[in-house]
Amino acid sequence: MNTFKSSKLLFWTLWILAVVLIVYYATQISFVFQPIFVLFSTLFIPVLSAGFLFYLLNPLINLIEKLKIKRSFAILLVMVLFLSGAAIFIISMVPLLMNQLSDLIDNIPTIISDIEAQTKDLAFLSSLDNVNVEESLNQLNISLNALSKSFLFNITSSISSIIGKLANLTIVLITIPIILFYMFHDGKKLQLSVTHLFPDKYQKHVFELLHLTNDVITAYISGKGLASIVVAVLLYFGFLLIGVPYTLLLAIINGFTNLIPYVGPFIGGVPAVIVALTISPTAAILTALLIFVVQQLDANLLTPKFVGKSLAIHPLTIIIILLVAGKMLGIVGIIFGVPAFAIIKTAITYLKNTRSAVKQQTM
Numbered sequence: 001m002n003t004f005k006s007s008k009l010l011f012w013t014l015w016i017l018a019v020v021l022i023v024y025y026a027t028q029i030s031f032v033f034q035p036i037f038v039l040f041s042t043l044f045i046p047v048l049s050a051g052f053l054f055y056l057l058n059p060l061i062n063l064i065e066k067l068k069i070k071r072s073f074a075i076l077l078v079m080v081l082f083l084s085g086a087a088i089f090i091i092s093m094v095p096l097l098m099n100q101l102s103d104l105i106d107n108i109p110t111i112i113s114d115i116e117a118q119t120k121d122l123a124f125l126s127s128l129d130n131v132n133v134e135e136s137l138n139q140l141n142i143s144l145n146a147l148s149k150s151f152l153f154n155i156t157s158s159i160s161s162i163i164g165k166l167a168n169l170t171i172v173l174i175t176i177p178i179i180l181f182y183m184f185h186d187g188k189k190l191q192l193s194v195t196h197l198f199p200d201k202y203q204k205h206v207f208e209l210l211h212l213t214n215d216v217i218t219a220y221i222s223g224k225g226l227a228s229i230v231v232a233v234l235l236y237f238g239f240l241l242i243g244v245p246y247t248l249l250l251a252i253i254n255g256f257t258n259l260i261p262y263v264g265p266f267i268g269g270v271p272a273v274i275v276a277l278t279i280s281p282t283a284a285i286l287t288a289l290l291i292f293v294v295q296q297l298d299a300n301l302l303t304p305k306f307v308g309k310s311l312a313i314h315p316l317t318i319i320i321i322l323l324v325a326g327k328m329l330g331i332v333g334i335i336f337g338v339p340a341f342a343i344i345k346t347a348i349t350y351l352k353n354t355r356s357a358v359k360q361q362t363m
Contacts, residue, residue, distance in 0.1 A: 046172050048332075050179035054187070055221035057082060061184060075184045083177060093248070100249040104275075111278050209350050213343045220339045223306030228258040231298050235272075238290040242283055244276045254291070258298065261318050261338050265295040317341075 057078055064074035104111075191214070195207045232255025239247040250272045257268030269291040276287035318338055325337025 046175045046179055049172070050176050050183055052221060052225075053082070053176070053180050054183040055218050056225045057222075058184065058187070059218060059222050072185075075181065079177070079181060079184075097249055097252065100246045104246055104249065111275065205350075205354055209347060212346050212350055216342050216346050217339060219307050220342065224259055224303065227298055227302040227306050228255045230302055231255050231258045231294055234294050234297075235291065238294070239272065239287070242276065242286050242290065243279060244272060244283065244287055245278075246275060250275065258295075259335055260322065262315060263319070263322060265291065265298075269295075 061071065061074045061078050064077065065071055069077075191207070191210050194210060195203050198206045232251045235254050236247055236251035239250060244250065253271060254265070254268035257264040260267065269288065272291065273284050273288050277284040321337045321341050322334055325333030325340075327333075329337075
């Protein structure tokens with residue numbers, strides 16, 4: 001028994017084996033956990049969306065509170081402004097976005113033809129003298145046509161499932177504001193409630209750790225969200241000046257993908273450059289240059305200003321996180337993988353510093 005207690009390797013090996021066995025047998029009796037999975041999957045999107053909006057808007061409520069306005073009135077004011085803005089956006093912008101998306105899908109063959117025409121104009125370059133442009137374009141035409149047909153087929157086949165989920169989407173849209181209100185109203189109470197779940201000697205450290213992780217989440221979501229909105233607005237007016245079609249749709253895509261560190265601007269920029277190429281190679285170059293300039297502005301000014309040092313993570317580490325999280329959880333993992341890692345890093349750093357402080361006090 002003493003050997004078991006003194007051997008950390010044996011102790012942790014047995015614990016890992018026990019956890020693996022529990023997970024294995026849990027997968028064999030999945031029907032027992034099915035109600036839990038259904039409950040989790042049902043609440044996941046509303047709670048995640050409300051949590052995102054909470055951290056995006058809570059700094060505004062805190063700012064209003066500093067003006068000597070009660071928190072309840074600040075919550076009411078922010079909720080009214082948010083719901084009014086959301087209603088205006090849905091009524092005025094969503095139909096326009098849907099029209100642009102539908103028009104873009106319908107014009108995929110035309111876009112392919114325009115790109116081919118623009119590419120043929122490059123045949124006069126001396127570097128392409130030995131290239132069979134016609135053959136390359138024919139191969140490109142086959143692959144792009146196949147891709148567009150496959151894309152259109154998938155869109156058509158999924159219409160029925162989309163219609164079937166409209167009711168669920170309506171329920172989610174109604175549920176999110178309710179969850180958001182209670183997060184605003186009882187958010188501080190929740191932090192204290194979680195703290196009281198731990199023994200008295202750990203409550204101080206738990207409270208401090210929750211406060212630190214809350215700051216990290218707030219800084220990332222509110223800062224990155226605000227920076228992405230600025231990026232979308234700048235690109236919208238830039239696309240208008242260049243004359244790129246589907247301006248609003250492309251600007252929102254770029255703003256959304258800007259939430260993904262490092263690789264997001266490339267993901268969002270590719271559709272805009274392709275669409276601009278249908279106008280002219282010059283328009284495509286100007287579009288790429290515009291996106292590059294705006295992203296440099298974001299990387300060197302907006303994100304450092306709004307987010308601060310909460311994501312002081314090496315770029316290679318971020319790329320690895322995006323690959324792993326994207327493989328495991330898809331788009332949700334890509335968006336939230338980096339802040340989740342930042343939270344884990346903050347917790348580990350706090351525990352390490354606390355342990356070092358305790359050791360110094362005992363010496």
